[in-house]
Amino acid sequence: MNQREPILKVRGVDVAHGHTPVLHDVTLEVGLGEIVTLIGANGAGKSTLLMSLFGLPRVARGQVVFAGQEITALPTHRIARLGLALVPEGRRIFPAMTVRENLVMGGESVNEMVLERIHGLFPVLHDRAGQRAGTLSGGEQQMLAIGRALMGRPRLLLLDEPSLGLAPLMIRRIFQALREIVVEGTTLFLVEQNANQALRLADRGYVLVNGCIRMEGSGAELLDNPEIRRAYLGGH
Amino acid sequence: MNAHILLQQLVNGVVLGSVYGLIAVGYTMVYGIIGMINFAHGEVYMIAAYLTAIFLAALTLLGIQSPPVVILMVLILTMAVTALYGWSIERIAYKPLRHSTRLAPLISAIGMSLILQNFVRIAQGARNQGIPTLLDGGVRLMENGPEQFVQITHAQILIVVTAIVSMGALWYLIQGTAMGRACRAVQQDRTMAALLGVDTDRIISVVFVLGASMAAVAGTLVTFNYGSFDFFIGFVTGIKAFTAAVLGGIGSLPGAMLGGLVLGLSESIFSGFVNTDYKDVFAFSLLVLVLIFRPSGLLGHPEVEKV
Numbered sequence: 001m002n003q004r005e006p007i008l009k010v011r012g013v014d015v016a017h018g019h020t021p022v023l024h025d026v027t028l029e030v031g032l033g034e035i036v037t038l039i040g041a042n043g044a045g046k047s048t049l050l051m052s053l054f055g056l057p058r059v060a061r062g063q064v065v066f067a068g069q070e071i072t073a074l075p076t077h078r079i080a081r082l083g084l085a086l087v088p089e090g091r092r093i094f095p096a097m098t099v100r101e102n103l104v105m106g107g108e109s110v111n112e113m114v115l116e117r118i119h120g121l122f123p124v125l126h127d128r129a130g131q132r133a134g135t136l137s138g139g140e141q142q143m144l145a146i147g148r149a150l151m152g153r154p155r156l157l158l159l160d161e162p163s164l165g166l167a168p169l170m171i172r173r174i175f176q177a178l179r180e181i182v183v184e185g186t187t188l189f190l191v192e193q194n195a196n197q198a199l200r201l202a203d204r205g206y207v208l209v210n211g212c213i214r215m216e217g218s219g220a221e222l223l224d225n226p227e228i229r230r231a232y233l234g235g236h
Numbered sequence: 237m238n239a240h241i242l243l244q245q246l247v248n249g250v251v252l253g254s255v256y257g258l259i260a261v262g263y264t265m266v267y268g269i270i271g272m273i274n275f276a277h278g279e280v281y282m283i284a285a286y287l288t289a290i291f292l293a294a295l296t297l298l299g300i301q302s303p304p305v306v307i308l309m310v311l312i313l314t315m316a317v318t319a320l321y322g323w324s325i326e327r328i329a330y331k332p333l334r335h336s337t338r339l340a341p342l343i344s345a346i347g348m349s350l351i352l353q354n355f356v357r358i359a360q361g362a363r364n365q366g367i368p369t370l371l372d373g374g375v376r377l378m379e380n381g382p383e384q385f386v387q388i389t390h391a392q393i394l395i396v397v398t399a400i401v402s403m404g405a406l407w408y409l410i411q412g413t414a415m416g417r418a419c420r421a422v423q424q425d426r427t428m429a430a431l432l433g434v435d436t437d438r439i440i441s442v443v444f445v446l447g448a449s450m451a452a453v454a455g456t457l458v459t460f461n462y463g464s465f466d467f468f469i470g471f472v473t474g475i476k477a478f479t480a481a482v483l484g485g486i487g488s489l490p491g492a493m494l495g496g497l498v499l500g501l502s503e504s505i506f507s508g509f510v511n512t513d514y515k516d517v518f519a520f521s522l523l524v525l526v527l528i529f530r531p532s533g534l535l536g537h538p539e540v541e542k543v
Contacts, residue, residue: 054431080433092428094421104414105421105432152433 006065007032007156007187008053008084013062015045015052022048023211026062030156035188037198037219039232040208046191047089049208050158054079054086067155081108085154089161091145095134099125102133102144106151117184118147121177139170146177156187163194175201195232199223207232240378243386245508246501251392251461253500254399258454259477260484260492261406262322262447268423268487269443271338275345276325278474279352280448283321284455285465286360287314289367303370307394307460315452322448323441331437349470356467366464391461402453403493406446410489419443423487472516476503479523485536494534 008030015023022045030036040046052059053066054076064072071079080086085106094102103118103125104110119126122143128136133144142162149157159178163171175197182188182201192198199205199219207215207228215222222228259281266274291313295306329348333340374389410416421429422439430436458473459465476499484495499519506518526533 056427056430075435076430077433077435080431086431088428088431092425094424094428096424097417097420101417105417105429105434108433148432 005032006030007067008189009063009065010049010053011063011065013049013052013064014060015048015057016060017048017057021211023052026208026211026213028206028213028216030187030189032155033185033187034204035182035190035202037190037192037195037202037205038208039192039195039198039205039222039228041232042193044208045211046208047160050086050088050160050189050191053084053158080152083152083155085149085152085157087142087145087149087157087159087162089164091138091141093133093136093141093144093148095132097133098130099133099136099144100129102148103151106148108152111151111153114151114153118150121150121180122147139166139174142166142170142174143177146174146181150181150186154186156189157181159188159190161192161194162190163192163197171197193232195228196223240380240384240386241508242505243378245504247386247388247392248508249501249504250497251395251500252504253480253497254396255454255458255473255496256477256480256500257493257496258399258402258450258457259473260481260496261403261489262451263478263481264484264486264489264492265419265443265447267481268489269419269426269440270330270334270341272330272341272345273478274325274330274444274447275342275474276329276348276352277447277451278470278477279349279356280318280321280325280470281451281455281473281477282465282467282470283352283356284314284318284452285459285469286356286365287317287452288456288459289365289465292367292370307370311398311453311456314456315449318452318455319445319449322444322451325448326441326444331440353467353470360467362467364464364466367459369463370460389461391457395457395461398453398457402450406450407489409446415439415442476516476519479519482523483526483533485533488533488535488537491533491535498534 006029010026010028013023013026014021026049038046038049053064055074056076059072063070066079066082066084069082071082094105103115107114124140125144125147133141136144146162162174166174171194178188178201190198190202199222202219204216204218205222206213207222215228259277262277262280263274266272266277288310291310292306295309300306300309325348329344330341333344371391371394374387374392376385376387379385410419418429418434418439419442421434422436426436477496480495480499481492482495483499484491484493499522502522503515503519507515
């Protein structure tokens with residue numbers, strides 16, 4: 001199904017929080033230039049999976065390969081510098097820093113062209129460059145978190161529920177921006193509870209249930225699947 | 237109220253406050269970045285006093301005598317070696333406990349403080365040590381007679397000027413450089429900083445090195461001013477500087493500087509007008525009052541639990 005060269009390979013991964021197992025034998029792939037989504041209910045282990053790619057926490061079993069390099073045991077900051085960027089759950093911007101400083105934190109050096117592109121994507125980040133990031137609205141903070149992740153020109157952008165807690169209009173704007181990011185050639189791995197939006201955007205999707213991958217298919221296939229409609233799309 | 241005594245105590249207070257402030261920034265930065273009180277920080281200041289005497293003796297043996305050159309070289313050498321102490325303390329006593337309970341590094345810090353005190357006591361002797369005066373004299377202001385004047389010694393001027401310069405340098409480092417930005421990022425959200433490629437262990441080391449260097453400036457300056465020290469000076473001065481950090485708002489860099497100044501000034505005024513013997517009681521009563529009525533300090537933000 002996936003003919004493209006994989007940028008991320010997760011093979012047979014088990015992850016636990018302390019002594020509580022969260023993920024079991026998770027295997028998935030993201031191809032270069034693809035948009036892949038992972039949907040699942042609250043508590044299925046979606047965020048844990050994203051964080052464990054960075055070793056937070058470390059996987060107990062299995063292997064993570066990014067761009068041909070095994071990263072399972074690498075320190076978090078080294079993994080980030082390989083070109084894997086995360087827009088985390090809850091955005092986690094640096095509230096006491098200015099908007100510009102937050103963006104600069106995303107790259108090892110300031111690349112004015114990348115900065116301009118991000119300002120084009122989210123003009124509000126340009127208008128509020130000198131403002132404390134903690135004073136931004138939730139949607140603006142989400143834009144900042146995405147912009148910050150793009151500053152390092154990532155090869156793979158991971159997004160953890162970018163629509164969470166946002167008004168419908170803001171969700172549409174965020175997804176519109178994600179479409180533009182994809183057009184510019186960034187690979188996306190999107191974790192969402194908002195399965196409808198996510199599956200419409202994605203080439204392929206995985207469904208995570210209680211820490212296990214239950215289903216896998218193209219975005220359209222999963223959207224049409226009655227079981228998925230019932231469980232995640234509020235359909236009947 | 238005697239104007240001369242008041243002004244003299246204000247001068248002394250600013251000098252004392254500069255010293256407290258220099259040490260307090262070390263407490264506040266470490267607290268800001270790893271959420272622990274580094275109770276061994278006072279000993280770092282004490283070690284800087286001994287290093288000052290050692291380097292002064294070494295330079296004298298080498299025949300270097302010009303006071304400005306000696307003072308500058310001693311300051312730089314002491315800062316470098318004290319920074320190494322700060323770095324090692326973190327590596328040995330705190331880093332292995334990074335993922336432990338909150339209490340463990342605190343106990344380790346108290347242990348480290350005892351080890352350093354006793355190490356110096358055994359290696360250098362428990363007696364009071366001294367160095368010769370390098371900087372004497374001063375300026376007299378508002379002289380009205382043999383007993384009526386305000387004296388500012390050259391050593392005091394040196395303390396205040398050096399404190400302002402080093403605080404300015406520290407401020408620039410934290411606010412104006414990429415490394416400082418990384419420090420602030422780690423302080424606000426350590427996990428997120430790591431996710432953006434910041435080597436957080438390195439940044440924590442940097443903070444210990446910066447804090448120890450500032451304590452070294454204080455230790456060197458105070459030694460040049462008073463000339464005498466022993467292995468126990470780090471205790472009371474350390475706790476006073478900690479009080480200053482809490483007073484200003486622990487975790488806040490300008491708060492530590494302001495807290496130092498406020499504590500130094502109020503302690504001096506109290507000594508001059510009320511009672512010298514009770515000045516420590518006064519300073520620590522101030523700590524208790526701050527903890528009761530304004531636990532976040534003058535410039536601190538109320539603690540918000542991160543989700």
